[in-house]
Amino acid sequence: MTFRARHLLGIEPLSPPEITSVLDLAETYVDLNRRTIKRSDALEGMTQINLFFENSTRTQSSFELAGKRLGADVMNMSVAQSSVKKGETLIDTALTLNAMHPDLLVVRHSQSGAVNLLAEKVNCAVLNAGDGRHEHPTQALLDALTIRRAKGRLHRLTVAICGDIAHSRVARSNLILLGKMESRIRLVGPATLMPSGVAEFGCEVYEDMREGLADADVVMMLRLQKERMDGGFIPSEREYYHRWGLDAEKLAHAKPDAIVMHPGPMNRGVEIDGTIADDINRSVIQDQVEMGVAVRMAAMDLLARNLRAERGRALAEGGHA
Amino acid sequence: MILHFTNARLIDPEAGTDANGTLTIEAGKIAARDGAPPEGAKVIDCAGRCLAPGIVDWGVKVGEPGERHKESYASAGRAAAAGGVTTMVVRPDTRPPVDSPESLDFVAKRSADSIVRVRHMSALTKAREGREMVEMAFLRDIGAVAFTDGVHVVADNKLLNRCMTYARGLGALIVGHPQDPGLSKGAAATKGKFASLYGIPDVSPLAERMGLERDLTLVAMTGARYHADQITTGEALPALKRARKAGLDVSAGISIHHLTLNEFDVGDYRTFFRFTPPLRAEKDRLAMVQAVADGEIDVIASFHTPQDEESKRLPFAEAAPGAVGLQTLLPAALRLYHQGGLSLPQLFRAMSLNPARRLGLDGGRLAAGAPADLVLFDADAPFLLDRFALASKSKNTPFDGARMQGRVLGTWVGGERVFG
Numbered sequence: 001m002t003f004r005a006r007h008l009l010g011i012e013p014l015s016p017p018e019i020t021s022v023l024d025l026a027e028t029y030v031d032l033n034r035r036t037i038k039r040s041d042a043l044e045g046m047t048q049i050n051l052f053f054e055n056s057t058r059t060q061s062s063f064e065l066a067g068k069r070l071g072a073d074v075m076n077m078s079v080a081q082s083s084v085k086k087g088e089t090l091i092d093t094a095l096t097l098n099a100m101h102p103d104l105l106v107v108r109h110s111q112s113g114a115v116n117l118l119a120e121k122v123n124c125a126v127l128n129a130g131d132g133r134h135e136h137p138t139q140a141l142l143d144a145l146t147i148r149r150a151k152g153r154l155h156r157l158t159v160a161i162c163g164d165i166a167h168s169r170v171a172r173s174n175l176i177l178l179g180k181m182e183s184r185i186r187l188v189g190p191a192t193l194m195p196s197g198v199a200e201f202g203c204e205v206y207e208d209m210r211e212g213l214a215d216a217d218v219v220m221m222l223r224l225q226k227e228r229m230d231g232g233f234i235p236s237e238r239e240y241y242h243r244w245g246l247d248a249e250k251l252a253h254a255k256p257d258a259i260v261m262h263p264g265p266m267n268r269g270v271e272i273d274g275t276i277a278d279d280i281n282r283s284v285i286q287d288q289v290e291m292g293v294a295v296r297m298a299a300m301d302l303l304a305r306n307l308r309a310e311r312g313r314a315l316a317e318g319g320h321a
Numbered sequence: 322m323i324l325h326f327t328n329a330r331l332i333d334p335e336a337g338t339d340a341n342g343t344l345t346i347e348a349g350k351i352a353a354r355d356g357a358p359p360e361g362a363k364v365i366d367c368a369g370r371c372l373a374p375g376i377v378d379w380g381v382k383v384g385e386p387g388e389r390h391k392e393s394y395a396s397a398g399r400a401a402a403a404g405g406v407t408t409m410v411v412r413p414d415t416r417p418p419v420d421s422p423e424s425l426d427f428v429a430k431r432s433a434d435s436i437v438r439v440r441h442m443s444a445l446t447k448a449r450e451g452r453e454m455v456e457m458a459f460l461r462d463i464g465a466v467a468f469t470d471g472v473h474v475v476a477d478n479k480l481l482n483r484c485m486t487y488a489r490g491l492g493a494l495i496v497g498h499p500q501d502p503g504l505s506k507g508a509a510a511t512k513g514k515f516a517s518l519y520g521i522p523d524v525s526p527l528a529e530r531m532g533l534e535r536d537l538t539l540v541a542m543t544g545a546r547y548h549a550d551q552i553t554t555g556e557a558l559p560a561l562k563r564a565r566k567a568g569l570d571v572s573a574g575i576s577i578h579h580l581t582l583n584e585f586d587v588g589d590y591r592t593f594f595r596f597t598p599p600l601r602a603e604k605d606r607l608a609m610v611q612a613v614a615d616g617e618i619d620v621i622a623s624f625h626t627p628q629d630e631e632s633k634r635l636p637f638a639e640a641a642p643g644a645v646g647l648q649t650l651l652p653a654a655l656r657l658y659h660q661g662g663l664s665l666p667q668l669f670r671a672m673s674l675n676p677a678r679r680l681g682l683d684g685g686r687l688a689a690g691a692p693a694d695l696v697l698f699d700a701d702a703p704f705l706l707d708r709f710a711l712a713s714k715s716k717n718t719p720f721d722g723a724r725m726q727g728r729v730l731g732t733w734v735g736g737e738r739v740f741g
Contacts, residue, residue, distance in 0.1 A: 191486045207490040233483060235456040243458055 003302040006310070007119045007126040010135035011176040019177060023145050026291070026298035030145075033069070033294055042301040043072035046103040050076045051093075052129070053109040058264060058289070059129050059138075063106045066296035070304075072104065090114060091121055098122040103307060104300055107131075112169075125303040127296075133167050139263055140173035142295040144181070146288050147218055150259050154181035160212050160254070162188040163222035163244060163271050164233075166195045170263045171222055175203060188212030189222075189244060192233045209243065209250050216254040220261045221246055224271050237270050247273040251282070259284045323347045323362040324736065326697075332373035333687045334670035344372060346693035349735040353689055367697060370730060373669045374685050375407025375437075375694035377676040378647060379574060379622040380550060383409070384714075385431045386424075387416030391715045392627035397647065398435030400712040402740035404648035405696030405729045406623075408438040408684055410676065413449070414471040420444035422459045429464060436739045437732075438694070440682065442467045445484055445495060451475040454484045461493055466680045469496035469550065472597050474532065476502050478539065485545035494546045494680070499533035499557065500598060509638040510599045515584050522638050526554040526605065529598060533557045537564045540571060548679060549573040551624070553601050555608030558617055572679050574620035575609055577653045578644060582606075582719060592633045592640035593719045596624075610662045613671055619679065621671040623650040627715030645713045649720050655700055655727035665700070693736040702728040 002021040005013065032038055048067040052060055060076060067074040077097075088096075090109075097105065098121065105126045107115045112132030119126040130136040148154050159178050165171045165187050175185050185203040187194065198205050206212030213219060224240065234240045246260065260276055260283045268274040277283055326344045331354070333339075345353040345362065358364050378401065384391040401409050411428070413419035419428055425441055432439035443465035447453045450473075457468060468488065474497075475481040488495050508524035510516035516523035533549060537560055540547045552561060552573045564571045578596055583603045587594045594600060601609075612618040626643025633640050646653075654672065657663045669685075677685030684694050708721040731741030 191490045192483045232453065232480065234487070235454050235458075239456040239458050 004306065005303070006306060008137050008299050008303060009116055009119060009126065009128045011137045011140050011173045011180070012135070014180070016180050019141070019144065019180065022141055022295065022298050022302060023148060025301060026141070026145050026294040029294040029297040030291065033290070038069050039071070040069060040297070041071045042297075043067060043070035043104070043304055046072045046304060047101065048072040048074045048104040048106065048300070049097060049102045050074065050106045050129075051097065051108075052077070053079045053107070053114070054130070055079070056108055056129070059108065062289070062292045063127075063129060063296050066293050066300060067104070069293070070297055070300060072300075090118060094118045094121040098124070104303065125307050127299060127303065130169055133169050133172070135173045136169040137173050138292070138296050138299060139170050140177040141299065142288055142292040143174055143220065143261060143263075144177055145291040145295055146261065146284050147259070149287070149291075150284055151217060154178070155183060157183040157217040158186065158215060159183050159218040159220060160186045160188050160216040161220045161222065162209065162212065162246065164193045164224050164228060165189050165198070165222070166193045167225060167228065168222050174220065175201065186212050186216065190234055190240075193228070210253045213250060213253040216258050218259055218261065219246065219251065219254055221272050223263060223265065224267060241270055245269070245271055245273060246276055248276060251276060258282070261285065261288060263288070322736070323352070323359055325358040325362040325364045326367050326372055327358070327364055328369055329367035329372040329697075330369055331687060332371050332665045332669050334374065334666050334674040335686050335688060337666045337670075339665050341369070344687065346695075346733070346736050349693055351687060351689055351691045351693050354687065370697055370699050371665065372695060372697050373665070374673040374687055374691070375696050375732065375734065376405050376650060376672045377408040377410065377680070377682060377684055378406045378625065378650060378672075379410045379620055379676040379680070380412055381409040381623065381625040381647065382412045382414065382627060382643070384627060385415065385428060391629050392713060394432045394434035394439065396712060396714045397625070398437050400645070400647040401435070401437045402732045402734075403712050403729060405651045405698060405732050406437060406647050407694035407696070407732060407734045408440060408677070408682065409435065409647070410440050410442060410466065410680060412471055413442050413444040413469065418444045418449050420447050420449065420455050422456060422463055425460055425463055425465060437734050440464070440466045440680065442469050442496065444468070445470045446475060446480070449473045451477055451480065454480070454487060457487060457491055457493055461491055466682070467494040467496045467548065469498070472498050472500075474498055474500055474502040478535070482539055482543060485539055485543035485547075489543055489545045492546065494548060496548045496550050497532075497536045499529050499536055499549045499552065501528040501531040501535075504528040504531070505598070507638070508599065509595055509642075510587065511584050511601050513584065513602060515587070519587075519590065524599070526601060527556055529554045530557040530560060533560050537561070537569065537571065540564065540569050541567065546570045547572075551575050551579065551598060552612075552618060553579040553598050553609060554605045558608070558612055561617060572619040572675070573617070574622055575613070575618050576624040577621055577646060577650050578624070578719060580606065580610055580613065580621065581653050581656050586719065587637070590637040592635065592637055593644060593717050593721070595637060595640050595642045596644065597642040610657060614663055614667060619671065619675040621654060621668070622676065623647055627713055628717045629715055633717050644717050644719050645711060645715055646718070647713065648711050649706065649718055649725070651696070651698065651729060652706075652725040652727040653720065656725075658700065659726055693733055695733040696729060697731040697741065698727060698729045700727050702726065704728060
């Protein structure tokens with residue numbers, strides 16, 4: 001089997017064939033999810049814990065639904081109810097959860113690298129649901145699936161990633177994935193929201209949105225966090241919208257059949273015009289949500305297969321899993 | 322109308338020449354140099370007097386909005402015309418400050434009262450508080466030529482770094498006030514024997530170098546376009562030289578007061594001699610005159626700061642800093658010419674050509690096609706300055722009663738005579 005990873009901590013460790021295998025399996029789950037009876041037994045009897053140190057509704061529900069459709073027992077733990085508030089360290093939380101023998105641990109944390117640290121301490125498969133400004137691999141995979149279904153391929157496409165690149169794990173995972181699949185990536189946004197060393201990324205960097213969108217096949221908008229809006233990084237919402245908000249005029253610089261993506265939740269009138277977001281001919285934002293469940297099912301299915309195989313090997317060698 | 326100036330001593334800062342000739346202007350622009358008078362032209366005999374490109378005065382304070390009793394656009398425009406200033410580059414430190422497209426729109430409308438050209442600078446941060454950057458793109462699009470918080474130094478390096486990064490993408494010019502804000506807080510004189518004997522709170526001249534080094538380091542980090550509003554100490558010059566050598570896009574200015582006065586002029590607590598930064602030692606003044614001659618300092622300006630009598634009739638350290646200067650900039654600058662420190666083309670390079678170029682304006686030149694913004698003056702005519710004869714609403718000049726040499730005879734803006 002192509003997909004060998006024990007955890008899904010990022011896109012960086014994945015090979016192009018591994019990425020393709022996740023997307024191919026996800027296609028079958030897209031079909032399953034469109035049926036009335038959306039049930040598989042891939043995770044039957046397994047326990048999935050969603051451990052969210054950072055608030056999330058969309059990603060957490062997507063993972064929860066994915067696990068349930070695969071037959072897992074799913075438990076949600078969010079920071080508000082957890083002992084982290086009482087001063088427990090990240091590692092103690094991990095060890096506590098580990099003692100409950102989960103099989104899949106889905107983790108979101110506000111610090112880059114926190115999910116990797118946790119993965120070292122547990123005996124189950126860990127999925128990174130977003131760590132700080134580092135990676136958000138399932139988002140990049142669902143974006144890739146959405147693009148592949150709309151454009152028929154992932155190579156030789158011009159993809160413009162626009163907005164707050166510096167603070168975005170979505171941008172980082174996407175540019176790694178699309179780079180591995182040999183697409184051409186452009187980063188577009190204010191210089192104050194570009195990551196340091198951006199010139200060495202091997203992407204084209206544009207401050208002017210019209211130049212950045214010229215002949216793009218895919219326009220990927222990023223969410224502008226509220227705390228960046230006033231004065232520190234950009235002067236105001238209205239100036240940001242004027243210069244980098246996606247409206248019909250700016251989109252006209254992209255290819256006529258360019259698709260528009262957004263990881264959500266959107267700030268209409270800040271980074272994207274409402275009519276563009278709702279344009280069924282251009283916007284694939286709703287498809288991204290649908291692909292999200294399918295991709296997460298595929299990723300968890302593949303990790304579960306590897307986990308079972310690993311435990312099987314351990315038993316055969318006389319140890320215990 | 323076609324005007325033909327004959328028998329003029331043409332001061333051309335672009336060519337660096339000072340020679341007799343003629344100049345023809347038509348339709349608001351300079352049409353020809355050293356040609357015959359065209360048919361129907363009105364001939365003006367300059368009788369050997371100097372004709373130079375009008376002054377572009379960088380850093381003028383007008384009291385609108387908020388302090389109109391100190392100076393309005395109408396009164397500032399009259400003072401400018403009488404001083405040979407054809408473009409006032411106005412500061413944003415009004416009450417409230419010019420820090421939004423709406424406030425810039427207001428002052429742009431008010432400036433229609435001025436008989437000379439007006440260009441506006443915007444604040445760099447909202448309310449000049451150093452916390453949030455202004456809407457630089459909107460402001461630039463409606464005419465802001467530069468961004469500055471004036472003497473309010475942005476103390477937060479991270480914020481200034483982001484302002485510069487954002488400005489770089491727009492190609493916008495940031496004007497800094499090189500001064501360490503902590504050291505210079507409350508200071509009204511330059512550290513030294515004079516300040517000590519008179520008991521005036523003082524600041525080391527090196528605080529200027531500290532501020533400049535900080536600003537230039539951030540310029541190196543960000544690649545922003547930067548202008549230091551006033552460099553007044555010799556100790557700061559090496560930093561500026563290094564930055565230029567490193568290829569940074571930097572320039573610097575100085576006020577005419579720091580080129581013609583020194584710390585001793587304060588004398589018996591004369592508050593009309595209180596400036597920000599404070600007047601310096603004579604050796605620094607001489608170093609700065611040399612720096613202008615060498616082209617290390619690009620711009621000489623008046624830093625026209627009207628203050629009413631109440632703001633000045635106070636104990637020295639409590640008095641408001643600054644002086645009016647629109648009308649005295651040229652005669653004061655001519656002191657440097659008469660003393661032999663600077664030639665007339667050098668002076669007009671610093672007062673007209675360089676500020677226009679740096680701000681992207683089309684003035685400061687005598688070449689065909691340039692706007693017909695001109696000043697005709699007698700460089701030698703002596704007079705005693707009477708502050709109450711100044712056109713400004715405020716009369717706070719340090720040159721009251723001083724012997725000056727050099728009188729403006731006529732000022733033209735876009736070919737229209739606005740003075741003389």
